[in-house]
Amino acid sequence: MPILVRSFIVLLVAALLLQSSLLPVLNGQSMTGEVRGVIEINDNFILVSYLIDVNAPNGRLPSSINFTLPEGFQGEVLSIGFFGPLNESLTFQSRQSGYEVLLPLTVERFKLHLIMVLTRCFNVKGNNITATIPLLLSTPFNLTFVSIELRYPMGANVSWISMNVSDRFKVGGREAVRIELINVALGLGRTILTNYSYIPRYKEVSVPIIKRELLINPNGYAEVNEEVRVKSFQERGRLRSLTFTLPPQSRGVAVHDDFGYYKLEAELAGYQIKEGVEGVEVEVRPRFSIGYGEGATFTIRYHFPLERFNNTYVISLSPMIFQYPIENLVLTLNTPATTLNFNSFPPPALLSEAGGVKAVYAFNSAYAYLVRSLVVRFEHYPAPFQWGIPLGYLAAVVAIFIVISAVYVTRKPRAPSSLKPSTLDLVKAYETLLSIIFEVKELEEDFIKGLIKKAAYEEKLKLLIKERAKAEANVHRLMDEVKRFSSKHAALIEEIRLLEAELKSVEAAYKELGSMFKAREISRKTYEKLMGDHERKLLRLRSRIEALLDEVKELKE
Template sequence: MRSSTALEQCISMARWLNLTLLTLTFLVVALTPQAYAQPSVYAERRVEVYLNHLVLKDTITILSAPFNLTFALPTSIEEDLLTIYVTSPSGEIIQPTRLGVEGNLTLFSCLIQDEGSAEVVYTLFNPAQGLNRTLILPLYPILGFDVEQCNVTFTYPQEAYVVQVYTLGVEVLEGERPIKAVNISGPLPPFTLTWLNSTYALNREVEKFICVEALRELNLEPNGEFEASDTLTFQGLNPSDRVQVIEFTLPPGVEEVKVRDFFGFFEKRDSLDLLLSANYEVDQLENATIIKVRPRFTLGYGENVTFTVTYHSCLEGTGEVTLPTLPFNDQPILHLTLILHPPPGTTEFEADPPLSLEQVDGSTIAKYTCINLYPPPTTSVTVRFTLGFTLPIALTPMLLVLVVVLVASTFIMVKARRPLPTPTIAEPYPQWLIDHYDEKIAILDKRRRLYRDFGAGKIKRRIYEHQLRALNIELSKLEDRIKELKKKVKEAKPSYVDSLSMLDEIDKELEELEETRRNIESKFRTGKMTRREFEENMTKLSERQAALQAKLREALSKLRAQR
């Protein structure tokens, strides 16, 4: 009887175990799809803080594809966004779709087709000014899904010597140069927004500008040396002051640095002179070459200036050399065009990564264009070239002299002697004069708007006087060049006398108008004119100058018609 009861208990226990195993199996199968519906995601944020901009690089490791990568940026800092792009695990460059604003976030999205690490790259303008600066940025990438773990590194400018962070859990590594702040956190729920609040100190003031366009041409030589010609357009971004100095960093050891613009070469000085336009300074350091340029014209907010920097550099390599795509790394470049010219006599030419190859004047050039992608996905290019047979360099001048002598001798023997024709005089001066007057009109228009805004009380006296002084300095230097060009035009083209006389009359009226402006401001400062009278007089002054500018444009049109 007992054995029968024990047997029944064993059978009952076996049935219970089978039922339990079946239930567990069902639960595992049922829950498995949910476990893989949201794969584990790991993220890393690296922030590089520069003097004028910020670069945020968010690396997201994706374990299952395709994957809809959704991320966000606080709407409060979206206005500082310069460029944004995504690099997929396969290296594809993707421009994310802006989905719109949700609460205090601006949402972006793109589809990732491959497993691996994708990178979101933002470049933001750094609006902070002064020696003591505040940096407030999202500590973590703001992602639309759970993140298992996120590693964060903030790298402050090389010039920063004091960094303080007020966000809990962030460690400052002050023993390193540059100073860094690090944090490791996780897990993070979707759209986690935690602010990093920090301050840092600089030992010098910096101008606020960005490079909106760079045309970089590199002429390669067989021994690895190259001649660089960088035509750069900078835009001023200081709303309260004019930019006087453009500073950027070239590679170490560059030689024969020269700066020029449309009007001519700049003057190289041992120390930059802010009162002298069109001069520059070259500071050779062990690991960098610092270039400081005082442009011909200072930059107001949103105004552009263009000049060309040329220099000689040497890299190791014969037949293969690696070249940087960017002329400098310390200022953002929104539109980059790189053109590589192979050495003379090149028969084969290739680039890695592959670049667009074009035929120009019978030779092959390589071209790389990058628009609104900063830092560019391609930061360096390795070029390989094969040279055909060329004469030794020492023999080339001798051969050239021999050919010239033979041709000249033949010409003298077979050509009958006849009177030399009267040489024609090249006449670039009228066009140069017109170009200078166009520049003068642009400065006059800025000054007219300045009169109007100051008269209406829109800007403070200190700002008005500072900007007016800068404009008048530029105008005075421009006037000196205009006077010199007028003399040359009169000598080369006496028929231009009437047009030049008309320009002289308008210039005289503008001088009289400027004297009137000084009298108006003097009366207002000494209490001899009410605020209302001052506003009315400044408005009339602005209108009178606008009429003279129109008259000046009409005179220039007649001068152009004579050419």
């Protein structure tokens, strides 16, 4: 072989060897990671929330990463989710003892958020509880730093924990410890044991359902109407107060039930507000104390600033749903009338897009704790008018207007244009609906007072219910039509809908009062006083709705 060819081959082999030594080695030794997170021990489940920062200093990360539950963990993963830097859901596949997470990008560094809900982790003997918790999942890379905050239930007394802790403190009144580790070896998962004494709150209070209505204001805050239904399982005494934590910087807090608004600092039908560590704490004192197996429903109203990044809003579903065990959460999200290109994670169960987006989300107990926030993206254009027209275009428009005016000035004047039929129809239809509502109220009162016989009452009520159903269907159809006329129409219709919800709440209170009076649970004097209060509320609501309808009628289309 000629010496020149031999030298060329040697140089080629050397170059290939050098290149291979410079190529990234995408194995566990070439990747490192850091973990920061929170483990919340609750009454009958454990919530794990970890932020995992994975780095490949010598190259790029692989297309997927495997996470495995540590050996010895005998609990059950009720739900699990992996999310990217923008809270986007990451695709993952369940393996025999772990999960393979697919990375959306080929990058050198990636931050992912892991959320798990764990059950069957408790060994309970009376009020003494031992919890088995997977502190770390097994990873295919070394962990250079780990910082985990372990939070115990409210009122728990911690006896011991199977690992050294770096700090002990309190978060919102809850005992907490911090565990920090350095240089955790490749693939090493960790399980810890902890013992504490505690009387579970789910034995005292549960929340069958929360109905949350949330309106996103274009100025960057959310208006919230939160209907909460609670049930007491307190075996001794009666439940007289409940404490909820609203999002930080919540303002305009008000509490009411079907009988009326609660008063600040009152002992009954009252509430108290204070700034807490995790948010604004509201202590609600129901109108009537709640005995074992009994329930109560009340509504909390407030508004709070949203986290906003350009056209992306992050809406917190916590911390309120984590105060007590919740069975169902129904969230109705409303966006401005000028909304465009709406999408969210997780996707809504129902979606309508007439005059703004109305998205309905339903979460059961397992999924509600997994989805701690709702990520919503949409664009909206400002309501007219926007004066940014170049002067030349404006002059041309004015000139065209003058010409058109000159052409039509000699024509016979036309009669003023009337409102669109659907607008007038809405006003008339709502007036019909309101008259039926008040007719039902008067019928109920006459029956309670004994002025009408039961057979005649039932026959008349059956007829009015049919008429009302027909009237409501007509009104809601016309509302949807009128909302499309302009953003101003849509805003007024939304205000009417909110007042309509209040009207139905007062009506329900009327019926409840009647039932209580017939069952002799309240005196005639109390009944008449409360009925008078509710009648004044009904009249105020009716006048406000009629005023809004007048505004709708006056709007140009």
